[in-house]
Amino acid sequence: MKSPLPVRNGVNATRVRVPDEGPWATAMEFVLDKFGHVDSAGIVDRFVRGEVRAIDGEIVTPTTPLNEHMFIWYYRELPVEKRLPVELSILHQDDNLVVVDKPHFLPTTPGGMYVQESALVRLRVLLDAPDLVPIHRLDRMTAGVLLFSANPDTRGKYQLLFEKRRIEKTYRAVAPVREDLEFPLVVRSRMIKSRTYLLAQEIEGEPNAETRIELMDTRVDAATGQTLGLYDLQPHTGKTHQLRVHLASQGIGIMNDSFYPVLHDQAPDDYSKPLQLLAHSIAFTDPLTREPVKYSSKLELSEFPDHQ
Known part of the structure; x- marks a missing residue:
C-alpha cells in the first residue's frame, strides 16, 4: 500500500x-x-x-x-537521537542496487529507540534516495554486507533471489575452540521465534535450520589463555539468530553475545566489545545482467584483526 x-x-x-x-x-x-x-x-x-x-x-x-x-x-514527531559512534561504507552503487558494509550496533531499519540511527535512514539521507529499501536484514549487533534496492521497478527480481534461496552467504565468527568437535560440522535443528519472546529457541521436530561450520584459524588469547577460533559459517536457511543459536548449541557461543547461550541483563552498548559476527560475503547471479557477482566486506573482527 x-x-x-x-x-x-x-x-x-x-x-x-x-x-x-x-x-x-x-x-x-x-x-x-x-x-x-x-x-x-x-x-x-x-x-x-x-x-x-x-x-x-x-x-x-x-x-x-x-x-x-x-x-x-x-508524520510522527521524532525525538532527537544521539548519533551512534559507528559509520557505514558503500561497497557498490548503481541504479538498482546499493551494497554497504553495516557496522556493529547500527540497526538495519527503524525500530524502537532507533529511527534516524538506522542504516536505511542514514542511507536515504546520504544518497537522497527515498525509494531505498533493504532487500534483507542483519541484526543490530551483526556487521557486514547488506543489500538495498534503489529501484522499485527491479526490486522484486532481487527479492526473489532471497525467497528462492539463490544467494550464497558466508559469515565469519570468533568463538572458543572445542577439541572434541570435528570440522566441517553441519548443524541442523528446528528453530522457532515468537513475537513475544526475545530469544530464538531450538525444539524437537523436523529441522528447518541448517548451518555449515568450518574452523579457519586459531589463536590463544594472551589475557585468558583460552583458545579462540575463527569460524567460517554458511547458513543454508535464514532463521532469526540462527548462527548464534547453532554455535551456542555446540558449546562454542560467539564472543560478546549477550543473548546466547545465556541471556545477560540489558546494559548500555559497549562499543569496545562488539559481537564477533560478520556477514562476510554475498554471491549470486544478478537477475538483470545474468552475470555472477560477489560482494565482500572490508570490515574485520576485532578478535582476529587483519584476517580477511
Whole structure:
C-alpha cells in the first residue's frame, strides 16, 4: 500500500488503520486516544496543518468522521537521537542496487529507540534516495554486507533471489575452540521465534535450520589463555539468530553475545566489545545482467584483526 505522503528526512510516514466504529466521532479523536499519551499537541497540530492524508491523498481534517477512511498516514514527531559512534561504507552503487558494509550496533531499519540511527535512514539521507529499501536484514549487533534496492521497478527480481534461496552467504565468527568437535560440522535443528519472546529457541521436530561450520584459524588469547577460533559459517536457511543459536548449541557461543547461550541483563552498548559476527560475503547471479557477482566486506573482527 503506497503512502500518499513522501519520505521525509529518510523516514516513512506512519500508517494507522481507523476502525469503522467506536466511541470516537472523528479520526483525530481516535488517533489522540491511541497515541495522545506520546504527543497530543503535536497530533492536533498535524491535523490542523493538513499533514494527515488518506490513501488517495485527501486531507484528513480534525472534523473528518471516524469511518470515512480505513487508513490514514501522518508524520510522527521524532525525538532527537544521539548519533551512534559507528559509520557505514558503500561497497557498490548503481541504479538498482546499493551494497554497504553495516557496522556493529547500527540497526538495519527503524525500530524502537532507533529511527534516524538506522542504516536505511542514514542511507536515504546520504544518497537522497527515498525509494531505498533493504532487500534483507542483519541484526543490530551483526556487521557486514547488506543489500538495498534503489529501484522499485527491479526490486522484486532481487527479492526473489532471497525467497528462492539463490544467494550464497558466508559469515565469519570468533568463538572458543572445542577439541572434541570435528570440522566441517553441519548443524541442523528446528528453530522457532515468537513475537513475544526475545530469544530464538531450538525444539524437537523436523529441522528447518541448517548451518555449515568450518574452523579457519586459531589463536590463544594472551589475557585468558583460552583458545579462540575463527569460524567460517554458511547458513543454508535464514532463521532469526540462527548462527548464534547453532554455535551456542555446540558449546562454542560467539564472543560478546549477550543473548546466547545465556541471556545477560540489558546494559548500555559497549562499543569496545562488539559481537564477533560478520556477514562476510554475498554471491549470486544478478537477475538483470545474468552475470555472477560477489560482494565482500572490508570490515574485520576485532578478535582476529587483519584476517580477511
